[in-house]
Amino acid sequence: MTRPLIRTMTVIGVGLIGGSFARALKGSGAVERVIGVDRDQENLKTALELGVVDEAAPSLADGVRAADLVFLAVPVRSVAAVVAELAPHLAGGCIVTDGGSVKDELVRQCEALLPAGVAFVGGHPIAGTEHSGAAASFAELFKGRRCILTPTATTDAAALQTVRRLWEAAGSRVESMDPLTHDRVFAAVSHLPHMVAYALVHAVAASAEEEENILAFSAGGFRDFTRIASSDPVMWRDIALMNRGPLLDLLDRYADELAALRQRVESGDGTWLEQFFRTSKRLRDEIT
Amino acid sequence: MTRPLIRTMTVIGVGLIGGSFARALKGSGAVERVIGVDRDQENLKTALELGVVDEAAPSLADGVRAADLVFLAVPVRSVAAVVAELAPHLAGGCIVTDGGSVKDELVRQCEALLPAGVAFVGGHPIAGTEHSGAAASFAELFKGRRCILTPTATTDAAALQTVRRLWEAAGSRVESMDPLTHDRVFAAVSHLPHMVAYALVHAVAASAEEEENILAFSAGGFRDFTRIASSDPVMWRDIALMNRGPLLDLLDRYADELAALRQRVESGDGTWLEQFFRTSKRLRDEIT
Known part of the structure; x- marks a missing residue:
């Protein structure tokens, strides 16, 4: 005691x-x-x-x-x-x-x-x-x-x-x-991933309305990947509103990365795509 | 036998x-x-x-x-x-x-x-x-x-x-x-999520160059969420190139959802955000 x-x-x-x-x-x-x-x-x-x-x-x-x-x-x-x-x-x-x-x-x-x-x-x-x-x-x-x-x-x-x-x-x-550093860190490692997952469920659900097989095949990896989209909507509304500045910065950065990737898929640039995926894999595997 | x-x-x-x-x-x-x-x-x-x-x-x-x-x-x-x-x-x-x-x-x-x-x-x-x-x-x-x-x-x-x-x-x-239906289904439940995860790792890694604490705190949920970004780069290059049409459709749909979400974060629309997150949660929880 x-x-x-x-x-x-x-x-x-x-x-x-x-x-x-x-x-x-x-x-x-x-x-x-x-x-x-x-x-x-x-x-x-x-x-x-x-x-x-x-x-x-x-x-x-x-x-x-x-x-x-x-x-x-x-x-x-x-x-x-x-x-x-x-x-x-x-x-x-x-x-x-x-x-x-x-x-x-x-x-x-x-x-x-x-x-x-x-x-x-x-x-x-x-x-x-x-x-x-x-x-x-x-x-x-x-x-x-x-x-x-x-x-x-x-x-x-x-x-x-x-x-x-x-x-x-x-x-x-x-x-x-310091408080702002904290908010930038969590915008990156937690808040952005939640936004990404919530938006992903919406996009796939919209597609599933046109193609019913999508729902039937979403039980595997997709379900695991979107687990965080099951988080409490009110809590995440509040976080998005309270951490607006850092979250918007990250959302913009992410939208840029996604747009670059989309562009290379469209132009069929295999060299760039392989390098992009390879870098992701390396960076992600470095996290311990 | x-x-x-x-x-x-x-x-x-x-x-x-x-x-x-x-x-x-x-x-x-x-x-x-x-x-x-x-x-x-x-x-x-x-x-x-x-x-x-x-x-x-x-x-x-x-x-x-x-x-x-x-x-x-x-x-x-x-x-x-x-x-x-x-x-x-x-x-x-x-x-x-x-x-x-x-x-x-x-x-x-x-x-x-x-x-x-x-x-x-x-x-x-x-x-x-x-x-x-x-x-x-x-x-x-x-x-x-x-x-x-x-x-x-x-x-x-x-x-x-x-x-x-x-x-x-x-x-x-x-x-x-039929082959095209197959490709649309897997663009949604597998290929898009992989692209989303690869781009997410890039965006967060770019932020981590400015703020080293980001790496230190990426070991938890972020690491789990981005597991699929560790997939084989060559295989995913090939999938992105071979399933270009359906994948581009999904990437565009996803970018639209993300842009809408970003807009409501910026305008501070709590009602919309809560509804968006609530719908994601319901749709995701319905997957069995």
Whole structure:
């Protein structure tokens, strides 16, 4: 049992991420008491019954008043509204942190909304499962997974250190990155691939309306390849909107690559095509 | 032991597909004797030593002279040249068939090149592994997998029936489709996804040159998603060139979907984006 880093932590949104963070930190002794807040009263009741949280608060104001640290695990586009609502009720010295997958706009919103004496630290744990809700949460979710913290020039150093220790207590390997770099990285390795997959399903589905055999033969590789097009539409709407700038850059770059490829297919340039595919294979095989 | 359907089968290209077909048909008793031909003498020697083939022929002409059936398992763009070379040496009544993954142009080439009295049946077994060569072949490769035969108006009915029985003897579920329909279906469910993945790796790699963190974070979902960009560059060059028409149609349709999506990301149209993602998810989840 470590000496607690935090006496009272309030988790806003006790789903897979918020619930797992609560379980991990209570389990490791890094946090003494967890208060849960959730729009979904059924989910909050489940969290309380399962012992994911020690207390279920009836409102945001009630939930955060006694908090030494607030963990925001709500959809990225809800964060600003939630922070605006809870800000007046925070005690001085409180730390607010989050687990959202888009950071630049979100961090700027939070820093602007929180009063002096309250520190904000942006975070993004690279972890998840296909399930959601408090019942799906488990203490080991973050074990061995990376968590990126996104401090800015104004981030309080002590608060940053505390949040880092909490993620380490949850088993994460913690890295730091400025918020915009974070968003550019995830636009490339995650957000663009999701857009690519969503658009691909649409194109193939449109073709399948003309040729029914397409559906019959989409069960193999196509189904595997488009797995990420089954991701939560609301979450991905929010990510696309919140990470617009970096995502548009990547979408344009990708459209250029695709147009170049299309041109060489049309002109029948086998030398170019082989080289293009060979380079892709090499680059992809280099990823470890 | 079934009564043999074919006395002597010659396999041109004794790799994963050709070797596995030979093993499966000898194993089931559907074929009595297998002659192997291969540009790669080392591979052919291995095939002989492993008993994949009963005889290794020194040349195409020698290999096909005694054949009741010739199975072409060479790259799709080599088929025409191989057929032109072997055509003068075939016995009357011989059946020629193939296992290429593009059919329309290939079938027309073969039908034009083969002499009267020799039947051609186009085929495409939907099976494979990441390995290649005779040593990677195994009799069960086609078991339970689909094989598409692509007869045309001029295909000999008896030859078609024989080829169908051979694939059934290898354990395949055989379906028929006209060659162009086949190519449209596979442009959608396989060829377009490969192009999409190859272009995606290029776009992300170009971004990674500016932002090194991108490489560090590409090990997770991105690596899984782009697995098919590790496919054989020469094979995919040939597929892109041989299935140009249907592939260009799909590439254009896909580029349109992507441009529409980009437009709504730029304009911040959350309602449209959520609907687009929701439709993708529903369509993808419907694939069984």
